[in-house]
Amino acid sequence: MATASSLLSEDHFLCSICLDVFTNPVTIPCGHNFCKNCITDHFNVTVQRQCPMCKEVFDRRPELRVNTFISEMAAQFRQSLQKKSSNSSEEQRAITGEVLCDVCTGTKAKALKSCLVCLSSYCETHLELHQKVTVMTSHKLIDAVENPGSRICKRHVRPLELFCKTDRICVCQFCTESSHKLHLIVPLLEEYEGKKAELGKTEAEVQQMIQERQLKIQELKQSLVLSQEDAANDTAASVQVFTSLIKSAERSLAELLDAITEKHQTTEKQTECFIRELEEEISELKKRSSELEQLSRTKDPLQLLQSFPSLNPAPPTKDWTGVRVRSSNEGTMRRALAQLEETLSKDMKKMCADVELKRVQRFAVDVTLDPETANLYLILSEDWKQVRRGDENLNLPDNPKRLSSNAVLGKQSLSSGRFYYEVQVKGKTSWALGVARETIQRKNLLLSLFPMNGFWTVCLRNGNQYKALADSPIPLTLKSRPQKVGVFVDYEEGLVSFYDVDAAALIYSFTGCKFIEKLHPYCNPGGNDAGKNSTPLIISSVNYRD
Structure with missing residues (x-):
């Protein structure tokens, strides 16, 4: 059943003279209620004996007796206000997330320090006693925390300032001289910094895992x-x-x-x-x-x-x-x-x-030749799209990327997914095209263009001999001479395919390849052959077939 105070408003319990909750409330003959001290002072200072509320005049000064019913009601109301104030402080603490002063009444201020002796937290105003009173200046103050009692050793009633690495618990100085005497003890702050660093590392690893999975989601x-x-x-x-x-x-x-x-x-x-x-x-x-x-x-x-x-x-x-x-x-x-x-x-x-052919052409990339990898006898066009064999050494500075063999690599590389590019071979009597591993031996003149050495290529020799340079070269019989060759790579599938673009015909496919590093386009224009093979290899833009 609801209390009477819960059914009445605040106005019913306020004295109209002091405007505060009744203290020893009394009722005068007109029926109005006042604090006993308030109405007594009123009658002492006024000439006429009248009610402060309705102005009714009395013949004689009323005899004042405490109204016990209203007194009990006022006491219940005062307790209700205090409870509301306490709840308000808890709500304030929950909303702000701050440690609040244990001494403040009403709206509580933010606590600055907590005392491990008093086991309370204090705002700037109420902290003054710990700074002025001699007895209290020796108290152990720490940054404000919830429940300061949890920072005290229950056995020795001393601050928990150390950490036992043996038992993995916080201890006080007295604990190190008794039950933890032979244990590995370190300062609490030291263990805190170590654990914080460990958490930071773990958090970084978790964040890395999150990023990897987010990237995987994007990839999927x-x-x-x-x-x-x-x-x-x-x-x-x-x-x-x-x-x-x-x-x-x-x-x-x-x-x-x-x-x-x-x-x-x-x-x-x-x-x-x-x-x-x-x-x-x-x-x-x-x-x-x-x-x-x-x-x-x-x-x-x-x-x-x-x-x-x-x-x-x-x-x-x-x-x-x-x-x-x-x-x-x-x-x-x-x-x-x-x-x-x-x-x-x-x-x-x-x-x-x-x-x-239409399907693989969708994976076309804009390939440009890398001059840093070009053999010293090779001549590249200004746009790095053409390459032919010259008659003289260009005497360029030595470069660890440069190939000793008669070839040049593309700047672009592939370490996942698929790519496709086309090369015009019209008018050539010899050439070799395909892809090569990034870590091929670049200074070996006698290196064969085989998969075991990091090359997946097809070639033309002597004007009419087409071969797939597998570990054992495979002669190819083609219905027509390719004028433009397309090269397609599916990294995950381990596939390298070559196409006669104009005839829309497959020339050859390397299958079941194991790729573990970057692949680069590979172009070898062949020797000059007394001018018979002087036509350059040309990286062509891909014209999608309709």
């Missing part, structure tokens, strides 16, 4: 975007390929139906011709049969014998035994299906190669 999201793009492009390409194949099949079907119809029409005409011939022979044979029948009916022997020589000779007839009309289209269908299969196979290979 980017991979998802690329996957969506790949799916969309592959879907469009698949529709295009299958639509083309369907059209090719429909074309072949139309041609087959036309062939069947034409053959049937030829057969029909031939059959009609045979029938006409047969009908004509039948007509002649019927005439012959009629003459023979008429002559055979003659009963006069002389007449029959005289008429027989004048009988018309038998009409010429054809031997129809071997005449047949062939209606089967099995051979036509077989030939048409074989031709369709061949056509579809060629179209499919061509379209798949075209789709594959």
Whole structure:
């Protein structure tokens, strides 16, 4: 049940004279209540005996007695105010996060220091006693903390100023002389600094882990975007390929139906011709049969014998035994299906190669040649997009990056993902293209361009010999001479592929490669060959195939 004080407002418990909560409240005859001291002082100083509230005048000075009911109500109200004030201080502490003075009443000020002797916290005003009173100046003061009692050794009632590394607990000076006498003891501040540094290191490691995972999330999201793009492009390409194949099949079907119809029409005409011939022979044979029948009916022997020589000779007839009309289209269908299969196979290979080239061209990068890696006999264009073999050593300063072999590397590198670039080789009689590890031996003239040495390349030698320089070189048979070669690398997949760009044909692929470091584009323009191979290798901009 709610108390009476909780049902009344603050005004009901305030004296109208001192404007504070009643102290020893009394009621005068008019019914108004006042503090006993307040109304007594009022009657002592006023000539008329009247109520300060309603101004009612009394004949004589009222006798004052404490109203116990109102006194109890006022006491409860005063306790309620104190409780609210205490709660307000706790709320203030929770909101600001500060340590508050234990001495302040009402709104509490921020504490500056805590005393480990008094076990209380003090604001600047209430801290003065610890600075002025001789007895209190020797108290141990620390920066303000919550619950100062937790900083005291419960056994020796001394500040916890040391740390026992053996038991991993805080101790006081007396503890080191008793139960922790043989333990490893260090100052609390020293252990604090050590743990703080350890926490800082751990926090840095956690932050690093967070950053790595955030980067991984970005990587996965980017991979998802690329996957969506790949799916969309592959879907469009698949529709295009299958639509083309369907059209090719429909074309072949139309041609087959036309062939069947034409053959049937030829057969029909031939059959009609045979029938006409047969009908004509039948007509002649019927005439012959009629003459023979008429002559055979003659009963006069002389007449029959005289008429027989004048009988018309038998009409010429054809031997129809071997005449047949062939209606089967099995051979036509077989030939048409074989031709369709061949056509579809060629179209499919061509379209798949075209789709594959379009796919890898999406990963094109702008490659420029690195002059610091170029052999001293190589001449680079000003835009670092072309390279050819010169006749003289350029006498440039030595550089640890420079290749002793007849080659130059691209500035760009790849350590993850995919990239693609194209090189014009038109007019060349020899060249080598591909990618190379960043740590290849750059000063070894006899180093072979094999994967075991960090090279993945294809080459042209002697004007017509194409090879994939695997650990055992593989001769390549190409339908046409490439004018422009595309180089594609998928780092994670361990794939290096070469394409004839104009023919949209795959030249060769290195598969199952193990990449563990950066890869750079590799260009070798070959020797000058008395001017026959003076045409430069040219890094081309990628024109996406539509």
